[in-house]
Amino acid sequence: xxxxxxxxxxxxxxxxxxxxxxxxxxxxxxxxxxxxxxxxxxxxxxxxxxxxxxxxxxxxxxxxxxxxxxxxxxxxxxxxxxxxxxxxxxxxxxxxxxxxxxxxxxxxxxxxxxxxxxxxxxxxxxxxxxxxxxxxxxxxxxxxxxxxxxxxxxxxxxxxxxxxxxxxxxxxxxxxxxxxxxxxxxxxxxxxxxxxxxxxxxxxxxxxxxxxxxxxxxxxxxxxxxxxxxxxxxxxxxxxxxxxxxxxxxxxxxxxxxxxxxxxxxxxxxxxxxxxxxx
Numbered sequence: 001x002x003x004x005x006x007x008x009x010x011x012x013x014x015x016x017x018x019x020x021x022x023x024x025x026x027x028x029x030x031x032x033x034x035x036x037x038x039x040x041x042x043x044x045x046x047x048x049x050x051x052x053x054x055x056x057x058x059x060x061x062x063x064x065x066x067x068x069x070x071x072x073x074x075x076x077x078x079x080x081x082x083x084x085x086x087x088x089x090x091x092x093x094x095x096x097x098x099x100x101x102x103x104x105x106x107x108x109x110x111x112x113x114x115x116x117x118x119x120x121x122x123x124x125x126x127x128x129x130x131x132x133x134x135x136x137x138x139x140x141x142x143x144x145x146x147x148x149x150x151x152x153x154x155x156x157x158x159x160x161x162x163x164x165x166x167x168x169x170x171x172x173x174x175x176x177x178x179x180x181x182x183x184x185x186x187x188x189x190x191x192x193x194x195x196x197x198x199x200x201x202x203x204x205x206x207x208x209x210x211x212x213x214x215x216x217x218x219x220x221x222x223x224x225x226x227x228x229x230x231x232x233x234x235x236x237x238x239x240x241x242x243x244x245x246x247x248x249x250x251x252x253x254x255x256x257x258x259x260x261x262x263x264x265x266x267x268x269x270x271x272x273x274x275x276x277x278x279x
Contacts, residue, residue, distance in 0.1 A: 008199045010161040010207050013039045014146060020109035021049040022100065022131055024123040025087065026064040027176045029080065030071045031189045032148035033113050034169040035162025035208045041076045042165070048107040049080035052127060055087035063178050071175040074168060090126035097133035104134060104143070116147035116154045116211065124150065136215055145218065147211040149192070156209035159196060166193070166206040 019040050023029035029037070029049050040047050051068055054061045061084075068080050085093055093099075104112065114131040115124035128147060135143050147154060162169060173186040180186055196207040213221070 006156060006199050007159045010159040010200050010204055012161055013043055013045075014111060014158070014160060014210065014212070016040070016045055016109075016111035018046045018107060018109045018111070019048065020104055020107050020112050021047065022112065022114040022127055023049065023051050023080075024090065024115050024121065024127045025053055025055070026051045026068040026082075027071075027173075027179050027185070028115060028124070028150055029068070030075070030169065030172045030176070031185055032115060032150045033146075033208060033210075034071075034075060034172050035165045035193070035206070036113065036146075036148075036160055036210075037075045037077050038165035038168045038172075039160070039162065046107075047077040048103075048109060049077060050103060051080050051082045053085045053087040053090065053123060054082065060178075067176045067178060071172040074172040074175060088123060090123045090130070093126075093130075096126070096130040097137065100131055101134035101137055104138065110140075110142050111144050111146060113146045113148055113210075116149055116152070118147075118152055118154050119149070120151045132218055136218060138215075141215060144212055144214050147213075149209055150189075153192065154209060154211055156196075156211050158210040158212045159200065160208045160210065161200070161204045161206075162193065162208055163203070163205045166190075169193075169206075 014036055021029050021033060021037065023032070029051065037047055037049075049072065051065075055064070065082055068082075072078060072080055083099070085096075090096060112131055112135060114128050115121075117125050117128035117132070119125055119128070131145060135145055146158070149156075170186065170190065173189060174180070176185070190206070193206040193208060196209050197204045200207060
């Protein structure tokens with residue numbers, strides 16, 4: 001039964017003739033699938049990487065670009081392209097799936113790696129949805145999608161043994177100093193990759209998890225529309241939470257709440273005293 005939820009064997013490489021990688025932010029291409037990129041390079045498989053969004057000032061953008069370029073040099077796949085779309089705003093990019101489709105046609109890729117539609121970050125989910133739409137609209141039966149995990153573990157159907165490339169991935173992750181100063185993503189991703197060996201032999205020291213699907217499988221699982229429905233539901237829930245929080249904040253800030261605080265404290269003490277007497 002366990003094998004239904006997670007594989008008990010790992011591949012040494014994801015099958016592909018040409019690979020396209022979509023990263024919502026500069027660093028996701030390494031945190032999510034750096035081991036796979038290193039394995040493709042080692043096998044001579046062409047790799048194309050697009051960093052989709054930029055964030056912050058021109059100086060901050062330059063730093064993030066420089067980090068991705070340095071990581072690309074460590075992994076050896078060449079130079080990523082930067083699309084410069086607004087960070088946090090991919091949901092509003094109505095032509096994103098067409099842009100991805102045109103890019104896939106230019107690259108000739110038969111495997112697309114993209115952040116999973118189950119990720120926490122809205123850009124990660126929006127990019128996954130746009131990539132799925134592009135794959136389905138392409139009409140190509142040979143084009144597959146491999147969803148990778150960054151901030152949220154997914155339910156994989158494929159594990160990739162990245163033991164030979166673990167050190168290389170670590171050096172590539174270290175290139176993102178601006179992000180690691182904020183949070184030790186490198187430690188967390190390394191822990192995730194070690195966790196993914198749970199069902200694998202001892203010789204596998206690190207693994208990356210993927211959900212690899214064909215266009216027909218995307219349709220069979222309802223993924224041609226379900227992720228977008230989920231994102232809309234999450235957006236509605238987030239708006240409701242924000243409204244509730246605003247109402248709660250206004251109550252806490254009100255004069256009546258502050259004035260009656262001593263009475264509420266006295267009430268709690270009285271209730272505790274009554275409970276003790278009843279015992």
